[in-house]
Amino acid sequence: MNQRTIANQIKARGIGLHTGHESVMTLKPAPENSGIVFRRVDLECPIDFKVTPEIVGETTLCTTIVNPDFQGDTGDGVNAKIATIEHLMSALAGIGIDNLLIELTSDEVPIMDGSSSDFIFLLQSAGIEIQSKPKRFVKIIDTVRVENEKGGWAEFKPFDGYRLNFSIEFDHPAFQQTAESMTLEFSSTAYFKEVSRARTFGFMKDMEMLRARNLGLGASLKNAIGLDDQGVMNDEGLRNKDEFVRHKILDAVGDLYMLGHPIVGEFTAHKSGHALNNQLLRALLANPSAYELVEYSDQSAPINYGSSKVL
Template identity: 40%
Template sequence: MQRTITYPVCFDGVGLHSGAVARLTIRPAEAGAGIAFCRVDVTDRDNVIPALWDRVEQSPLCTRLVNAAGVSVGTVEHVMAALVGCGVHNAIVEVDGPEVPILDGSAVPFVEGILAKGTRGQGRPVRALRVLRPIEVRKGQSHARLTPDETLRIEFAIEFEDAAIGVQKKILNMSNGSFVRELSNCRTFCRKADVDDMRANGLALGGTLENAVVVDGEKVLSPGGLRHADEAVRHKMLDALGDLGLAGLPILGHYQGVRAGHALTNDLLRALFADPSAYEIIECDPETAARLPGAGVHRAEIPRVA
């Protein structure tokens, strides 16, 4: 059955790029509503923004959603990954500013909050998007691809000059709580040189060594080092799950990203929906629903964070 959060849960923090203080509240929504963001600080026009691929205003640094009234909310990818990874199909996400708080740079605070409040079934079957044939997009050395699969499988490869990251590859089946166990606590990362450039251009104003992994050559500058030796590629997989969540339905397919970012994953969804022969919408039986992200997730699976 479709699920929503049982009780509201709140999070306070600052936006990674704006540095603005923000409060985010996840509230239950009725069956079939999907996920939507609501800018509660905006009262003079439509302040609801559906969490859908065609509402994305593309940016290389984060995923930003905007509605027809020009109301936007940025850096939605981590809370979207948490909702998808915890099996929440319907929710309203209230934010009192233009950007979702970055918290510790991962999705684990959102996961902890969602699972602490619990989720409940809503008496209506889950619908899913099944990929029927390969869809691929490319830009330079980066590419992203979706192929048929019986579950959601995410595969990612990255390559950075900094030895602290280097070449990393990973593939995971997103069912059976693997997102919560393997990816949820992996933080956003960047090179020190990129931080300097972003701040010179008025970005990353809320970024610190506590909410991002910053590397400089072979050094990890953030206190405590890495949570996983391959934390960087795991975070890219976390981002991909959040961005794929903007399909509006759980996906049954194999996502492959090579040096891909938010914009390329959105390009992939646009290419998918532009070709009705590439997918079908199905109503999930219990066996299929058990293969979706978030099925059977429980709090004991949340990784400990020092």
């Protein structure tokens, strides 16, 4: 099974969920073995962010990456970071894109509709190019687990394939009417069908606090599920009865793809979020005996990426 990039350049425009900043995002084909690279082109000197777990700098309500060569701001009052990359990263994992250059004219990836479906459409519209170098997988060969003080935990275990198990726990009426756990047997088809349209969600009671911290400035019922004290505020309701946990799996797929390679193993998490997901990756990399980089032929690959056709 070989590496993938996109066949043609493609652009999209939108606002950031947290900053409210408008950004033009340009996706460009990239050479073999170059990985996923974000680039801020709005700065006087463009700054690159090569995707690895170590460049994740902030994890409050989103995954934010920083360039380790720039501490503080760039000298013109602009922080050298990019926020809310997880939905785009999730789409890249869903299609199996290994190499891509993502140029942005702002400090946050556009939120689009709050899911990864618009990113999937962009990537498929650009076309998929199969490259000549073999795709590399991170194969889990020993259990790795992390926990936090709030009862959340996440772990990897060996598994011949890619399985994600996720459970959530929220004290809110809307969550008492929906499934709070889900398992995804990962493939492109399963990803597109089961999780790609699941939107991010937020609580109205938290909005004042979030905006005081310059978060949620671009949020609306057009790009997120809003929850008041009684339930879902969106006129159209939920896309799936269990859309909340589906979105948490969507997030996890994107966060875990910060490894830069698909995973062969089983991921299980309870009350996890961006912080724990990243801690799990760092714990894995800190234990070289727990994983290995492997390659597969098309016939032996444990993950099916299919033809990546538009659904």
